[in-house]
Amino acid sequence: MSKPLLEINNLRIRFTRDGKILTPVRSVSLRVSDGERVAIVGESGCGKSLTAMSITRLSPTDMAMVDGEILWRGQPLLGISQRELQKIRGRQISYVFQDPTASLNPVMRVYRQVTETMQGVDKAEKIRHTADILAKVGLPDPMRAALAYPCELSGGQQQRVMMSMALAANPELLVADEPTTALDVTTQKQVLDLMDRLADERGMALLLITHNLGLVAGRMERVYVMYAGEIVESGPVSEVLTSPRHPYTRGLLAAVPLLDAPPDRPLQDIPGTVPSPDAWPEGCVFAPRCPYADDHCRQCHPELRCGNNRECRCHKEIF
Amino acid sequence: MKLLQADHVSVTYRIPGRAPLKAVNGVSFELQPGDSLGIVGESGCGKSTLARAIMGLQPLSGGTLSYQGRNIADFNRQEAKEYRRKIQMIFQDAVGSLNPRMTVRQTLEETLRVHRMVKPDQIGHRIDELLDYVGLPGKVLGSYPREMSGGQCQRVSFARCLALTPQIILADEPVSALDVSVQARILNLIKELQRKLGVTIVLISHDLAVVRTICEKVSVMYAGEFVESGNTLQVLDHPRHDYTKHLLEAVPDVGRALRANGI
Numbered sequence: 002m003s004k005p006l007l008e009i010n011n012l013r014i015r016f017t018r019d020g021k022i023l024t025p026v027r028s029v030s031l032r033v034s035d036g037e038r039v040a041i042v043g044e045s046g047c048g049k050s051l052t053a054m055s056i057t058r059l060s061p062t063d064m065a066m067v068d069g070e071i072l073w074r075g076q077p078l079l080g081i082s083q084r085e086l087q088k089i090r091g092r093q094i095s096y097v098f099q100d101p102t103a104s105l106n107p108v109m110r111v112y113r114q115v116t117e118t119m120q121g122v123d124k125a126e127k128i129r130h131t132a133d134i135l136a137k138v139g140l141p142d143p144m145r146a147a148l149a150y151p152c153e154l155s156g157g158q159q160q161r162v163m164m165s166m167a168l169a170a171n172p173e174l175l176v177a178d179e180p181t182t183a184l185d186v187t188t189q190k191q192v193l194d195l196m197d198r199l200a201d202e203r204g205m206a207l208l209l210i211t212h213n214l215g216l217v218a219g220r221m222e223r224v225y226v227m228y229a230g231e232i233v234e235s236g237p238v239s240e241v242l243t244s245p246r247h248p249y250t251r252g253l254l255a256a257v258p259l260l261d262a263p264p265d266r267p268l269q270d271i272p273g274t275v276p277s278p279d280a281w282p283e284g285c286v287f288a289p290r291c292p293y294a295d296d297h298c299r300q301c302h303p304e305l306r307c308g309n310n311r312e313c314r315c316h317k318e319i320f
Numbered sequence: 321m322k323l324l325q326a327d328h329v330s331v332t333y334r335i336p337g338r339a340p341l342k343a344v345n346g347v348s349f350e351l352q353p354g355d356s357l358g359i360v361g362e363s364g365c366g367k368s369t370l371a372r373a374i375m376g377l378q379p380l381s382g383g384t385l386s387y388q389g390r391n392i393a394d395f396n397r398q399e400a401k402e403y404r405r406k407i408q409m410i411f412q413d414a415v416g417s418l419n420p421r422m423t424v425r426q427t428l429e430e431t432l433r434v435h436r437m438v439k440p441d442q443i444g445h446r447i448d449e450l451l452d453y454v455g456l457p458g459k460v461l462g463s464y465p466r467e468m469s470g471g472q473c474q475r476v477s478f479a480r481c482l483a484l485t486p487q488i489i490l491a492d493e494p495v496s497a498l499d500v501s502v503q504a505r506i507l508n509l510i511k512e513l514q515r516k517l518g519v520t521i522v523l524i525s526h527d528l529a530v531v532r533t534i535c536e537k538v539s540v541m542y543a544g545e546f547v548e549s550g551n552t553l554q555v556l557d558h559p560r561h562d563y564t565k566h567l568l569e570a571v572p573d574v575g576r577a578l579r580a581n582g583i
């Protein structure tokens with residue numbers, strides 16, 4: 002088997018707050034191969050973003066205690082210096098985040114932000130260069146957009162600017178953390194179609210972080226389901242979403258309103274809420290919300306079991 | 321008699337130095353008691369302006385809104401006050417819509433007391449009843465909003481709204497800030513309130529599947545206008561207007577996506 006592009010093994014992320022230790026990410030192992038489209042899904046606060054940020058030690062994970070192993074083309078990233086990381090970040094691994102307004106400087110014209118790291122180049126050249134890369138992400142009137150302030154662009158346009166910046170260096174992996182959550186569905190579709198097309202053209206791998214199972218179903222190849230700081234299930238999208246094994250994955254699927262469900266289909270909710278990272282329950286973390294939980298589940302933490310390209314962290318073979 | 325009727329309602333924003341902006345343009349609908357209407361559309365299409373107009377908080381630049389056959393613009397102070405009690409609003413930001421310095425008990429007590437909804441010695445009993453409606457345990461009564469989850473806060477806002485025995489609940493994106501597992505609980509709650517109490521629901525949402533789950537009728541709003549209205553299943557399963565089709569196509573629906581990929 003070829004070496005994966007990105008391999009994360011037993012990732013654990015801890016913070017100290019008010020003298021207490023929080024462990025928002027307890028145990029995450031995942032792989033992304035060359036050109037592969039992989040998703041991490043899960044509800045708010047389960048540790049998706051922290052996992053993504055820790056790959057190149059973006060804030061706040063630079064302040065955290067991070068253990069485990071993160072391998073980029075086989076090279077360990079956890080021990081290396083910020084300077085070495087800098088060579089990988091933005092060039093081989095790029096990021097797009099949910100809120101473009103938070104990542105763009107509101108008082109700087111777009112072209113200055115896009116060309117911030119370019120040196121010894123005059124203004125006209127910078128503008129031309131920006132317009133070029135904006136044209137590549139299909140932004141209409143790229144010249145005007147290059148000269149605009151971020152607030153003069155719509156949310157979808159801002160997100161394309163972010164994407165053009167992320168893609169400028171031809172990265173091998175694009176990590177997209179809820180890139181379209183703030184956008185309308187029609188704009189969301191445009192931005193994701195664009196991301197798909199560019200990934201195709203360049204053979205770039207995608208790691209998409211989302212809470213939206215619909216996006217996973219339509220666009221991704223493999224999925225990791227995360228709950229309370231752990232991977233609880235993973236596998237090919239076609240299998241995990243049609244025959245989910247973990248009760249949490251099943252619960253999520255049963256809770257989603259569908260466009261073509263019979264009108265009387267009841268929505269199943271999952272009782273309770275995600276526990277907080279300073280109080281993970283003993284035993285299975287999902288036990289307080291799981292309809293199948295028994296004493297064994299509550300006392301004994303289940304391991305991730307693998308087989309046939311699928312993984313599941315559950316004591317019971319209810320499937 | 322019709323409970324609420326909007327007849328060619330328009331709202332125009334006038335900003336000095338700019339062209340007037342028609343945020344709502346000739347919108348009509350009617351609601352009978354127990355109806356559920358979904359208003360769907362993308363950001364900036366005028367949904368929230370329309371909601372404010374329905375609440376009587378936004379002057380109309382054209383058309384009329386009538387409540388039980390009377391133009392709400394003609395209400396005297398007493399009637400306007402009564403109208404604002406009969407029609408209650410639920411917001412997306414549930415935590416932010418609650419007073420951070422009040423416990424759940426204080427919030428509900430105050431609402432009941434200020435509006436003299438029940439006799440003082442009945443307040444405790446009524447609070448228990450309200451918690452029961454929205455499925456919250458009694459132990460949340462001592463909690464402050466920041467100590468509760470988003471879903472719990474949204475249920476407290478429903479309880480507060482029900483305290484005023486409204487005829488119409490106008491919910492503006494009530495579940496879009498919530499996780500799916502919690503969203504399902506709030507949607508089931510809305511259905512149950514409809515069934516048990518016969519409240520009329522107006523649900524504003526950008527999520528077509530959510531509207532399909534809750535509402536019998538739907539209106540699709542685009543650039544200030546209703547471009548298509550009708551029975552929800554009819555409109556969403558057999559859309560006629562191009563914008564409705566366009567919107568439906570863009571929705572990343574799990575079931576549809578799996579099928580489209582031959583799974």
Ligand SMILES: Nc1ncnc2c1ncn2[C@@H]1O[C@H](COP(=O)(O)OP(=O)(O)OP(=O)(O)O)[C@@H](O)[C@H]1O
Pocket residue numbers: 016018023025043044045046047048049050051052061212277278
């Ligand atoms: N700097 C920090 N210090 C301490 N705890 C943190 C820090 N950053 C995040 N957390 C906690 O870690 C947990 C996981 O956070 P994370 O942002 O990874 O969640 P997420 O899965 O991305 O959620 P969402 O879907 O809401 O974006 C949360 O409980 C959060 O409060």
Ligand code: SF4
Pocket residue numbers: 247248249285286287288289291292293294295298299303314315316317
């Ligand atoms: S281990 Fe037990 S509690 Fe945990 S998910 Fe499986 S059945 Fe539920």
Ligand SMILES: [Mg+2]
Pocket residue numbers: 049050051178179
């Ligand atoms: Mg996140």
